[in-house]
Amino acid sequence: MSGRVVLVTGGSRGIGLACARRFQALGDQVAVTYRTSPPAPSEGAGEPLLALRCDVAVPEDVEAAFSRLEAELGPAEVLVCSAGITDDGLLMRMSEERWHAVIETNLTGTFRVAKRAIGPMLKARRGRIVLISSAVAYLGNAGQANYAASKAGLVGFARSLAREVAGRSVTVNVVAPGLIDTDMLSALAEEHTAALLSRVPLARLGDAAEVAAAVEYLASAGAGYVTGSVLAVDGGLGMGH
Amino acid sequence: MADEATFDKFRSCAVEVLQVPAEKVVPEASFSGDLDADSLDLVEFVMALEEAFEITVDESELQGVETVGQAYELVTSKL
Numbered sequence: 001m002s003g004r005v006v007l008v009t010g011g012s013r014g015i016g017l018a019c020a021r022r023f024q025a026l027g028d029q030v031a032v033t034y035r036t037s038p039p040a041p042s043e044g045a046g047e048p049l050l051a052l053r054c055d056v057a058v059p060e061d062v063e064a065a066f067s068r069l070e071a072e073l074g075p076a077e078v079l080v081c082s083a084g085i086t087d088d089g090l091l092m093r094m095s096e097e098r099w100h101a102v103i104e105t106n107l108t109g110t111f112r113v114a115k116r117a118i119g120p121m122l123k124a125r126r127g128r129i130v131l132i133s134s135a136v137a138y139l140g141n142a143g144q145a146n147y148a149a150s151k152a153g154l155v156g157f158a159r160s161l162a163r164e165v166a167g168r169s170v171t172v173n174v175v176a177p178g179l180i181d182t183d184m185l186s187a188l189a190e191e192h193t194a195a196l197l198s199r200v201p202l203a204r205l206g207d208a209a210e211v212a213a214a215v216e217y218l219a220s221a222g223a224g225y226v227t228g229s230v231l232a233v234d235g236g237l238g239m240g241h
Numbered sequence: 242m243a244d245e246a247t248f249d250k251f252r253s254c255a256v257e258v259l260q261v262p263a264e265k266v267v268p269e270a271s272f273s274g275d276l277d278a279d280s281l282d283l284v285e286f287v288m289a290l291e292e293a294f295e296i297t298v299d300e301s302e303l304q305g306v307e308t309v310g311q312a313y314e315l316v317t318s319k320l
Contacts, residue, residue: 122285167281 003028006219007069007076009056009113010083011049012039014182015132018208019080019215020049026216029073033065033083056083056109057101066116075120078219081110082132084150086184088143099146106150111157114172118165127170128219131158132211135178135234138241143192151176155230162228171227173218178234181205201236247320251313254289258282268310276309290316 006023010016011032017039024030024047031050032039038051050072054065069076084106087098114129121127136144137151155174162172179185179196185205197205214233217223232238252266261276272278278286287298290312296319306312 119285119288122281164281167279 004077005069005073005075006030006078006080007033007117008080008082009033009054009109010035010081010132012037012051014082014184015177015180015208015211016080016082018212019082022209022212022216023078023219024049028078031069031073031076035083055105056113057104059112062109062112062116070120075124076117077121077124077126078128078130079114079117079121080130080132080215080219081113081154083109083113084132084147084184086144086147086187088147088188090143091145094146102146103150103153106147107153107157110154114157114161118161118170121170122165122168125168125170127165127168128223129158129161129170129172130215130218131172131174132215133174133176133230135176135232135238137176138238141196158230159228166227169224171218171223173223173226173228174230175211175214175218176230176232176234176238177206177211178232178237179205180208180211180233182208196237199237200234204235206233206235247317248313250293251290251316254293255286255309258286258289266309268308268313270309271307272309272312273307286312294320296320 006028008016008020008030011020012034016032020030020032031052033052033054035055039049041048052065052068054061056062085102087102089098110131131154133154134151136148137155140148158172158174179200185193211233214231218226218231232240252263255261255266256263259276259278259282265276270276272283287303291297294316302315306315
């Protein structure tokens with residue numbers, strides 16, 4: 001057994017799974033959390049991912065997932081927070097429940113997971129946390145007030161935490177993906193996706209692996225002097241913001 | 242039960258978490274000045290004490306705690 005212990009929340013599909021596979025390919029020991037179904041076994045992949053059932057909106061789930069991770073692989077040295085949901089609707093029609101559900105999973109869930117992970121990282125005097133935000137955090141998106149607010153919240157959260165733990169060589173960064181070809185994007189109305197795509201200078205959807213490459217960098221030794229940053233992977237949609 | 246064994250336990254927490262030599266952990270030592278501890282060190286220290294002594298320390302109780310002696314007093318008041 002070698003490599004770092006990496007935990008990816010929301011790692012059963014989409015960007016989270018792409019990150020998990022990427023770290024696995026580097027030789028890291030990778031665990032993923034999933035809410036509904038574990039990641040499908042991939043053809044040709046070496047070690048299977050350690051799949052932990054965990055709804056980040058449920059504190060007991062988070063504790064149980066970390067206990068099992070620590071028992072089986074050890075404390076997380078790299079944490080990627082990718083668990084997120086959407087529940088779109090125009091504000092006029094957005095219920096309190098839909099607002100809270102998205103904030104709870106995307107923002108509070110990340111708070112919960114990062115808080116649980118940070119203790120062992122501080123003790124070890126090293127650690128990497130990468131949060132998956134979104135281009136809509138800065139641009140806004142009609143129908144996604146809850147989602148955009150949660151994703152913008154992650155940036156303030158990450159930068160505050162980055163300041164708190166910098167003295168222990170733990171870095172906290174954010175990746176802000178744009179239109180990435182995932183299940184979550186398929187849930188957006190087609191005409192809406194087309195309208196957004198027309199604003200992407202690189203004029204195509206991104207691949208989850210392209211987001212994973214950015215996450216890999218921020219978790220790498222080479223990114224040791226990068227903290228509190230937001231790295232956009234959005235085909236130029238936000239021109240770096 | 243503020244005996245020697247209790248202080249030893251308290252001191253080993255400080256030595257481990259704050260990474261200071263045991264002989265510097267004396268009642269009059271100040272955390273920020275003598276032990277070079279920052280706010281994060283103190284949070285970690287308090288969490289270690291909570292675990293070691295099976296106590297809970299409220300954030301508000303830490304107000305004004307600046308020396309080893311004060312922190313030790315706070316711990317023993319809970320035993």
